[in-house]
Each structure stands twice: as C-alpha cells, then as structure tokens.
Amino acid sequence: MTYRLPALNALRAFEAAARHLSFRMAASELGVTAGAISQQVKKLEVSLGVALFRRLPQGLLLTTEGETYLPQISKVFEDLTEATEAIAPKMNSKKFNIGICSKAADILPPHWPKHRGSLKAFVRDSIYTNDVEMIRTNEIDCLIRLGGGPYGDLALIKIPSSASTKKHPAELHYVCKPGLADCRQSKAILEDLKIHTLSNS
Amino acid sequence: MTYRLPALNALRAFEAAARHLSFRMAASELGVTAGAISQQVKKLEVSLGVALFRRLPQGLLLTTEGETYLPQISKVFEDLTEATEAIAPKMNSKKFNIGICSKAADILPPHWPKHRGSLKAFVRDSIYTNDVEMIRTNEIDCLIRLGGGPYGDLALIKIPSSASTKKHPAELHYVCKPGLADCRQSKAILEDLKIHTLSNS
DNA sequence: TTGGAGGGATAGAAATACTGAGTCTCTGAA
DNA sequence: TTCAGAGACTCAGTATTTCTATCCCTCCAA
Numbered sequence: 001m002t003y004r005l006p007a008l009n010a011l012r013a014f015e016a017a018a019r020h021l022s023f024r025m026a027a028s029e030l031g032v033t034a035g036a037i038s039q040q041v042k043k044l045e046v047s048l049g050v051a052l053f054r055r056l057p058q059g060l061l062l063t064t065e066g067e068t069y070l071p072q073i074s075k076v077f078e079d080l081t082e083a084t085e086a087i088a089p090k091m092n093s094k095k096f097n098i099g100i101c102s103k104a105a106d107i108l109p110p111h112w113p114k115h116r117g118s119l120k121a122f123v124r125d126s127i128y129t130n131d132v133e134m135i136r137t138n139e140i141d142c143l144i145r146l147g148g149g150p151y152g153d154l155a156l157i158k159i160p161s162s163a164s165t166k167k168h169p170a171e172l173h174y175v176c177k178p179g180l181a182d183c184r185q186s187k188a189i190l191e192d193l194k195i196h197t198l199s200n201s
Numbered sequence: 202m203t204y205r206l207p208a209l210n211a212l213r214a215f216e217a218a219a220r221h222l223s224f225r226m227a228a229s230e231l232g233v234t235a236g237a238i239s240q241q242v243k244k245l246e247v248s249l250g251v252a253l254f255r256r257l258p259q260g261l262l263l264t265t266e267g268e269t270y271l272p273q274i275s276k277v278f279e280d281l282t283e284a285t286e287a288i289a290p291k292m293n294s295k296k297f298n299i300g301i302c303s304k305a306a307d308i309l310p311p312h313w314p315k316h317r318g319s320l321k322a323f324v325r326d327s328i329y330t331n332d333v334e335m336i337r338t339n340e341i342d343c344l345i346r347l348g349g350g351p352y353g354d355l356a357l358i359k360i361p362s363s364a365s366t367k368k369h370p371a372e373l374h375y376v377c378k379p380g381l382a383d384c385r386q387s388k389a390i391l392e393d394l395k396i397h398t399l400s401n402s
Numbered sequence: 403t404t405g406g407a408g409g410g411a412t413a414g415a416a417a418t419a420c421t422g423a424g425t426c427t428c429t430g431a432a
Numbered sequence: 433t434t435c436a437g438a439g440a441c442t443c444a445g446t447a448t449t450t451c452t453a454t455c456c457c458t459c460c461a462a
Contacts, residue, residue: 005278006285008209009419024439036420038441048289055440057428065288072284076277077206083273084207087266088249210450225408237451239409256409258459 006047011073013040014052018070021060028154029177095124096185099135101145102128104172108144109196119192122185132175142176142186144193155181159193207248212274214241215253219271222261229355230378296325297386300336302346303329305373309345310397320393323386333376343377343387345394356382360394 016026017037027034045052052066062070098113105112105128113119113126127140132151134140159172172193180186217227218238228235246253253267263271299314306313306329314320314327328341333352335341360373373394381387 005213005281006289007418008213011281012206012209022439032419033421034440035422035442039419042441048285050289057439059439069284069288072280072287076281076284079273079280080206080212080277083270083277084249086273087270088207088251208449223408233450234452235409236411236453239411240450243410258408260408 006044007040010040010044010047012077013037014044014066015070015073015077017041017060018052018062018066019074021062023060031177096122096141096189097124098126098189099129099131099140099143099145100126101130101143103146104144107146107172108193112196113189113192116192119188122188135175135177141180142174142189144172144174146172151175157181157186157190159190207245208241211241211245211248213278214238215245215267216271216274216278218242218261219253219263219267220275222263224261232378297323297342297390298325299327299390300330300332300341300344301327302331302344304347305345308347308373309394313397314390314393317393320389323389336376336378342381343375343390345373345375347373352376358382358387358391360391 013026013030013036016029017023020026020029023037023041024034027037030037041052050065051063052069054061054063100108100112113123116123129140129143130145132143132154135143135154154175154177157174157176159174174186174190174193176186214227214231214237217230218224221227221230224235224238224242228238231238242253251266252264253270255262255264301309301313314324317324330341330344331346333344333355336344336355355376355378358375358377360375375387375391375394377387
C-alpha cells in the first residue's frame with residue numbers, strides 16, 4: 001500500500017551526497033556530473049518540502065532532517081542490496097575490465113590475470129593502459145599501476161605486499177571509483193595481487 | 202558504498218505487480234498503463250538475470266525468487282515511507298480532491314466537507330460528479346456515491362454506519378484507487394463520513 | 403465461435419535526467 | 433590585495449528513459 005514515495009533516483013543522489021558531504025564526490029561515485037546531483041537533491045528537497053543540506057561556502061552540512069534521514073535511507077539501500085544479491089547471483093558477479101599499466105605488467109606474472117581461477121568470476125577482460133580517465137568513462141573498472149599519483153576523487157589502494165624494493169622500485173597501486181573500492185570484485189583482485197607480489201618478492 | 206542497485210522505479214512496478222499478481226491492477230495503482238508495468242518488470246528481470254514472475258494464460262504467479270523478493274522489497278518501501286514521513290510532514294498531507302455524486306450529497310450535511318476542521322488538512326476541494334473515470338484520470342482522488350456498482354480494480358469501501366434504511370435506501374460507498382484505500386487521507390474522510398451518517402440516521 | 407480479459411511487443415511521444423558552460427562565493431597562497 | 437582553485441548553482445540543449453497507444457496472441461467461458 002505504498003503511496004507517493006519520493007523520487008527514488010533522487011534519494012540515491014541524496015544518499016551518496018550525504019555520505020560524502022560533497023556533490024562532486026557523490027557525482028563521481030554515481031558516474032554523473034555534480035550538476036546532476038545538485039539538481040536531483042534539489043528536486044528531492046522540493047518534493048519533501050524540507051531542506052536536507054545546508055550549503056555553506058566551505059561545503060555541505062546536513063540539516064537536522066538530513067541527519068535523521070541519511071542513516072535510514074542508507075539502511076534501505078543496504079537492505080535492498082542484500083535482498084537483491086540473495087536472489088540474483090548475477091548481480092554479484094558483474095565482471096570487471098581491468099586496466100594494467102605496462103610497468104605493472106612487468107612485475108605481474110605473464111598474462112595475469114588470465115588463468116587465475118579465483119578471478120574468473122570477477123574479471124571480464126584486461127587491457128594495457130595507463131589512462132586513469134578510462135575509469136571515469138567506464139571503459140575500465142579499475143587500473144593497476146606503479147606509483148600513486150594524484151587521482152582526484154578516485155580511490156587509491158596500495159597493494160599491501162608490494163613495498164618498494166630493489167627489484168620493485170615503485171609500489172603497485174589499485175585505482176578505481178570510490179564506490180567500487182569495497183566491492184567483491186575489488187577485494188578478489190586485490191587479494192590475488194597480494195598473493196602474487198608476495199610470491200614474487 | 203552501495204553499488205549497482207537494480208532500477209528503483211522498476212522495483213516499484215515489481216512490488217505493486219507482485220502484490221496484486223496482476224500487471225493491470227499494479228498499473229492502476231501506480232497510475233500508468235499495464236504495458237509500462239510489463240516493461241519495467243521485464244527490465245528488472247533482465248538486469249537481475251532472474252525471472253520474478255511466471256506468466257500463465259490465467260494470470261501471474263511469482264517464481265521462487267519473486268516469492269522471496271517480494272516481502273523484502275515491500276519492507277524496503279515501508280521503511281522508506283516511514284522515514285520520509287518522519288522528516289517531511291508535507292508528504293503526509295497531500296490533499297484529496299473529492300468527488301461526490303449528487304444523491305450522496307443529499308444525505309451528507311450541506312456543503313460537506315467544507316467547515317469540517319478535522320478534514321481541512323486532507324481535503325483540497327470537492328466537486329459533484331458521479332464519474333468513476335475521473336479517479337483513473339486523477340481529476341479526483343476518491344468518489345463518494347450511493348450504491349456499489351462494479352468498479353473493476355478500484356477499491357470500494359462501504360461506509361460502515363450508512364446501512365440501508367427507509368430514510369437512506371442505498372448505502373454510501375467510497376471509491377478510490379487501491380493504493381489509496383489505506384492512506385491517512387482516506388482514513389480521515391471515512392472517519393468523518395461515519396460520524397455524519399451516524400448522527401443523521 | 404465468439405468475445406472479453408490479460409499479457410507481449412513495438413513505434414513514437416512525453417517526461418526525466420544529464421551534460422556543459424558560465425557564474426558566484428569563499429579560501430588560502432603569493 | 434590579488435589570484436587561482438574548489439565547490440555549488442543555473443540554464444539551455446541534448447540524451448535517455450519511460451509511457452502510451454496499438455495490435456497481437458492465448459486462454460477461457462458463454
């Protein structure tokens with residue numbers, strides 16, 4: 001008997017923006033522009049008749065209402081994700097396209113990640129590239145490269161066991177959208193990288 | 202850290218369709234055509250990689266997955282509604298346009314529902330009509346009339362205290378979209394109608 | 403055998419969401 | 433005090449999504 005819910009996509013924009021306290025980062029997580037987030041959040045606020053954010057020059061703050069709303073909305077999305085993964089195994093296994101910079105490829109075993117059974121479920125393809133922009137354009141889901149330059153709002157994860165040594169003068173890094181840093185796919189790939197770099201050093 | 206949720210509006214179509222086990226009735230509840238529901242549900246099934254309904258010539262059945270999914274999704278929407286109403290009082294008070302058939306108007310106090318303080322928050326306007334179609338076209342939210350003809354998939358509620366008597370040869374009925382039968386607005390109007398017809402008989 | 407109910411498909415229309423560019427304000431560094 | 437950088441807002445135009453309107457099919461009951 002649900003009736004007159006707020007716009008669901010606008011809720012998603014709100015949830016991400018409130019989590020980051022930044023429209024720009026929310027935009028990056030959801031793969032749209034900040035203007036789109038701004039518009040969606042405004043639309044939500046108008047439809048609710050309540051301000052959710054205080055826009056300060058220094059950035060965003062949640063209003064009391066936003067503060068109350070955020071955890072509940074986050075929970076709703078979590079419940080939704082859980083329910084969905086329970087019935088739709090396919091959603092778990094969206095396969096990643098991996099970008100590998102050529103210097104990182106030198107360190108990794110030949111043809112990695114092919115023939116890695118444990119990754120088969122998580123990896124669709126891999127290409128050689130060093131272009132971080134391809135993450136933003138969704139051509140690749142993550143990029144493995146040497147060294148951790150500044151990637152703006154992208155998530156940057158250092159491969160734990162790949163500390164700089166004589167043999168490996170720079171550290172392996174894993175770059176992806178912030179929203180993807182914690183997902184199964186990333187975890188599996190990172191785990192596999194960790195094993196490899198350990199056994200190599 | 203939510204990632205790759207199913208399309209939220211498609212979930213809404215699924216939830217309504219699963220509750221009614223009918224695309225047509227779900228469409229009526231959500232104020233769209235059955236084709237739109239059909240498309241949304243199909244899109245959801247494709248994106249999940251799982252069939253949610255079995256389409257039989259006799260109508261719909263839920264698959265095992267759909268059966269599992271429905272209560273969880275319903276709960277999600279309930280939680281969402283609750284969270285939203287808590288911070289956005291405005292959402293509670295979408296005002297109804299009431300249609301009143303002229304025979305029903307004879308029974309009701311003059312100018313009802315005007316001057317009814319308890320309804321002020323729930324009623325925008327009332328007009329005289331006996332045209333059920335206006336509910337489907339959203340020109341009115343509910344219709345109060347004598348006698349309970351067949352209204353297809355619309356909800357039909359008999360006003361409890363208006364049993365047929367010499368003075369009132371037919372019973373007052375309240376007609377609205379199924380999704381609106383349980384909402385605050387309907388409850389308030391029905392409550393007021395009950396009091397009136399009691400005091401009149 | 404016919405008509406009605408209900409779901410499926412599809413093309414085109416309508417509504418929604420997104421982008422891109424320009425603007426404003428504030429901050430912190432030079 | 434000036435300037436560059438961040439971050440958000442607005443608006444026009446465009447892209448995408450969603451809905452409608454039809455026509456189709458199947459089943460069932462009269």
